[in-house]
Amino acid sequence: MHTAIVIGLLCLVGAVSARHITKRETSGNETIFNVQMSGYTPTQDDDYVSVAIRAKPGYIVKFEPAAGAERIHHILLYGCTQPAFSSDFWKGGATCNGPSHILYAWARNAPSLELPEDVAFPIGNPGDAVQYLVMQVHYAHPFVGNVRDFSGIKLHLSPVKPKYVAQVYLFVSGEPIPPGLDASYNNMSCFYRGDPVLHPFAFRTHTHAMGRVVSAFVKSGDEWTQIGKRNPQWPQLFQKIEKPLEIKKNDFMSAICRFDSHDKTEAVPMGSMGSNEMCNFYMMFYRLADEPDPFPYGAMCGDNEASNVVAKEYPAEGLTLLPSHPEWEHAGHQAGAPFGVKDKLALHQLGDVTFGQISGMAFDSNDQLYIFHRGSKVWGAYTFDANNQLTDKTPVSENAIVVGNPNGDSIEFVKSFGADLFFIPHGIFVDDSGYVYTTDVGTHQVIKWKLSGSSLAAVLTLGERFVPGPDEGHFCKPAGVAVSRHDGSIFVADGYCNNRVLHFSKSGRLLHNWGTASTAASREVSRLTLGAFNLPHDISLDDEHERMYVADRENGRVQVFDYAGNALSAIGDSRFFGNVYSVDYCPGHGLFFVPGLPTSEETELNVYTVPLGSSNFQYAFRPTQAEFKRPHIVRARNQSIFVGEISDGGGLLWQFDMFEEAGRGKKAMHMGGAAMVSSESGSVNAGSSTQSTFVVILIVGLAVGMALLYYMRRHRVTVNSRTPHTLLDRAGFKPLRTDDLDDDDDSDDDLAIKASDLK
Numbered sequence: 001m002h003t004a005i006v007i008g009l010l011c012l013v014g015a016v017s018a019r020h021i022t023k024r025e026t027s028g029n030e031t032i033f034n035v036q037m038s039g040y041t042p043t044q045d046d047d048y049v050s051v052a053i054r055a056k057p058g059y060i061v062k063f064e065p066a067a068g069a070e071r072i073h074h075i076l077l078y079g080c081t082q083p084a085f086s087s088d089f090w091k092g093g094a095t096c097n098g099p100s101h102i103l104y105a106w107a108r109n110a111p112s113l114e115l116p117e118d119v120a121f122p123i124g125n126p127g128d129a130v131q132y133l134v135m136q137v138h139y140a141h142p143f144v145g146n147v148r149d150f151s152g153i154k155l156h157l158s159p160v161k162p163k164y165v166a167q168v169y170l171f172v173s174g175e176p177i178p179p180g181l182d183a184s185y186n187n188m189s190c191f192y193r194g195d196p197v198l199h200p201f202a203f204r205t206h207t208h209a210m211g212r213v214v215s216a217f218v219k220s221g222d223e224w225t226q227i228g229k230r231n232p233q234w235p236q237l238f239q240k241i242e243k244p245l246e247i248k249k250n251d252f253m254s255a256i257c258r259f260d261s262h263d264k265t266e267a268v269p270m271g272s273m274g275s276n277e278m279c280n281f282y283m284m285f286y287r288l289a290d291e292p293d294p295f296p297y298g299a300m301c302g303d304n305e306a307s308n309v310v311a312k313e314y315p316a317e318g319l320t321l322l323p324s325h326p327e328w329e330h331a332g333h334q335a336g337a338p339f340g341v342k343d344k345l346a347l348h349q350l351g352d353v354t355f356g357q358i359s360g361m362a363f364d365s366n367d368q369l370y371i372f373h374r375g376s377k378v379w380g381a382y383t384f385d386a387n388n389q390l391t392d393k394t395p396v397s398e399n400a401i402v403v404g405n406p407n408g409d410s411i412e413f414v415k416s417f418g419a420d421l422f423f424i425p426h427g428i429f430v431d432d433s434g435y436v437y438t439t440d441v442g443t444h445q446v447i448k449w450k451l452s453g454s455s456l457a458a459v460l461t462l463g464e465r466f467v468p469g470p471d472e473g474h475f476c477k478p479a480g481v482a483v484s485r486h487d488g489s490i491f492v493a494d495g496y497c498n499n500r501v502l503h504f505s506k507s508g509r510l511l512h513n514w515g516t517a518s519t520a521a522s523r524e525v526s527r528l529t530l531g532a533f534n535l536p537h538d539i540s541l542d543d544e545h546e547r548m549y550v551a552d553r554e555n556g557r558v559q560v561f562d563y564a565g566n567a568l569s570a571i572g573d574s575r576f577f578g579n580v581y582s583v584d585y586c587p588g589h590g591l592f593f594v595p596g597l598p599t600s601e602e603t604e605l606n607v608y609t610v611p612l613g614s615s616n617f618q619y620a621f622r623p624t625q626a627e628f629k630r631p632h633i634v635r636a637r638n639q640s641i642f643v644g645e646i647s648d649g650g651g652l653l654w655q656f657d658m659f660e661e662a663g664r665g666k667k668a669m670h671m672g673g674a675a676m677v678s679s680e681s682g683s684v685n686a687g688s689s690t691q692s693t694f695v696v697i698l699i700v701g702l703a704v705g706m707a708l709l710y711y712m713r714r715h716r717v718t719v720n721s722r723t724p725h726t727l728l729d730r731a732g733f734k735p736l737r738t739d740d741l742d743d744d745d746d747s748d749d750d751l752a753i754k755a756s757d758l759k
């Protein structure tokens with residue numbers, strides 16, 4: 001029986017993961033083109049999967065990753081003339097059928113890559129070599145728990161042909177490394193025969209464990225100039241080339257990989273296996289777009305055309321070891337621990353309180369969890385009359401608030417209180433001074449309570465008891481409440497009939513009120529207007545960046561506002577969920593949101609996660625022991641996520657724990673806490689500035705496919721590009737365990753390139 005369930009789940013996994021997301025949005029004249037996993041669950045160590053999509057015509061000016069190093073080892077985006085397979089998703093290392101060009105690579109939480117002004121990668125236009133995009137994702141490990149991945153890359157396409165096109169030139173050596181040497185050199189060299197001047201602006205090095213230094217120089221006349229030099233044991237990102245550099249016709253280009261083979265007893269061949277080696281230097285450059293491609297046979301040097309010149313003249317400084325940088329070396333090597341989110345507890349009661357429907361949850365400043373439940377009351381069809389008046393005006397007789405202390409292994413019961421005070425409990429919040437705020441859809445009130453021991457005293461009451469209304473003095477089934485830690489002002493999501501958010505001062509004066517009902521015509525997801533609601537159901541604040549997140553329940557999205565009520569963006573995708581019941585902003589982690597009901601499209605309920613700095617959900621998780629039935633509230637703190645359910649049979653409290661290497665994942669988050677940008681509505685606006693200022697050369701575009709053909713011709717290598725472990729492996733594009741993780745300590749310093757630096 002278990003087997004049947006497992007097989008069923010596997011089928012589901014297959015079905016879901018075989019789709020990929022490609023979504024288009026527009027911002028000004030730029031088109032945004034998403035290439036994303038559609039909820040893939042890696043099944044093995046070093047799981048390689050690819051999604052393929054036909055390229056939309058345009059010019060890539062920016063790559064915006066939506067991925068996390070705690071889940072993903074690296075992502076490579078290839079441009080192909082033909083994808084390896086006709087399907088849009090496959091497992092394994094295959095990428096293109098025929099020529100392939102790496103357009104972008106991502107690892108270690110690198111932020112967006114914006115190309116210099118007037119520089120772009122052309123794709124999809126008539127005559128372009130790139131007609132398909134294949135995104136290859138390398139998962140180092142299966143996830144812990146039931147986790148689906150939605151990582152991807154947002155491409156920003158300009159419709160305008162740029163003055164310069166970007167390309168990548170690759171030096172690659174196929175020579176084996178002799179054993180027993182402290183320093184062994186693999187030399188590569190080629191003359192540049194093209195006409196257009198090349199402007200290198202970034203480089204990347206790649207070897208396996210034996211590499212010590214990789215450098216490249218250009219010799220023009222008698223003068224040798226360094227293109228780049230890096231320790232390949234450091235995280236293998238693209239590094240900016242500091243000095244403006246030009247490579248002209250007949251210049252001599254050379255690169256050397258220095259290896260340490262002193263502990264080897266046999267020659268080590270080049271190849272993809274961990275026991276093999278690789279020797280690569282990638283040079284990213286731009287050139288005038290109107291001139292013919294200087295590398296019709298591939299932008300690659302797989303040769304040593306003037307070995308004597310290299311042997312005699314190669315500058316010694318290109319071969320010396322770089323100063324040790326233990327942190328980077330560590331980061332480059334650490335094989336990450338598996339990532340995951342796993343259910344740890346599923347509780348029907350805490351202490352002597354058996355949960356009724358759990359409608360709300362909140363943490364106080366001591367990280368105690370307040371659980372707001374309905375005791376024996378159930379909100380049913382006859383709970384309200386046609387005028388939204390509560391029919392049975394008897395309160396919940398049980399203690400409606402239960403306080404627990406999550407201590408890692410369990411949730412310790414602290415106390416419970418609040419009997420006979422609430423009618424249909426809904427939302428709860430606890431401020432830093434310990435005041436408790438509740439919304440009661442039964443009374444249509446929002447109340448601030450002073451809690452002394454286990455007794456509650458109302459200190460501020462908003463709304464008129466049992467009287468629904470649309471005006472400033474009334475609510476109608478108010479759903480969510482959140483309080484700013486800055487000034488104690490109160491935000492209320494109101495709620496089931498009013499479709500608005502109200503902002504009150506600490507003393508209860510109405511400051512602002514916004515939102516309209518979504519019209520029936522705008523219910524279609526693509527036509528949803530920002531700022532219009534269909535049941536604002538939960539609300540969560542990010543005080544640091546003054547962002548407010550509202551679960552726009554029946555519109556199936558999270559809307560992002562600033563504190564002035566300006567709608568900034570929305571996060572949603574009707575293919576995966578049709579409603580969003582609850583949303584929580586968790587400092588240090590980002591956003592968690594959960595739908596409350598299956599839809600006809602998607603029957604599986606997950607908690608979705610939008611990591612800090614991202615504009616879209618990147619992964620989702622659900623229990624392993626059972627499926628969610630009616631999740632109603634999600635709240636997260638530290639490494640734990642709590643979900644409350646409202647099943648008719650009573651409430652259920654889940655605790656999930658995140659498995660994430662300490663310090664990982666968080667590192668990237670410094671880059672854009674405020675940058676939750678739109679994904680659905682098309683109006684990508686405020687908030688995105690944080691990200692776009694990170695102009696970082698991370699990785700690369702490169703034209704390798706043609707180069708490979710050329711190389712193969714020269715070396716009489718026959719390669720079926722679908723076959724794993726081919727020459728492709730040597731170029732560092734193929735499945736291999738490079739462990740080039742993670743920790744982006746260096747990314748701000750030596751990897752950041754401003755557009756202005758490049759010209």
Ligand SMILES: *[C@@H]1O[C@H](CO)[C@@H](O)[C@H](O)[C@H]1NC(C)=O
Binds near residue numbers: 027030
């Ligand atoms: C879009 O293109 C038009 C015509 O080329 C130009 O006038 C306009 O400024 C562009 N708009 C943006 C937002 O770039």
Ligand SMILES: *[C@@H]1O[C@H](CO)[C@@H](O)[C@H](O)[C@H]1NC(C)=O
Binds near residue numbers: 307311
């Ligand atoms: C490679 O270059 C280095 C440095 O110039 C030199 O010492 C070595 O002899 C060269 N190796 C070959 C095989 O030419």
Ligand SMILES: *[C@@H]1O[C@H](CO)[C@@H](O)[C@H](O)[C@H]1NC(C)=O
Binds near residue numbers: 408638640
């Ligand atoms: C969160 O972390 C803090 C500090 O490490 C700890 O004191 C607290 O108990 C944790 N809270 C939860 C809910 O795990």
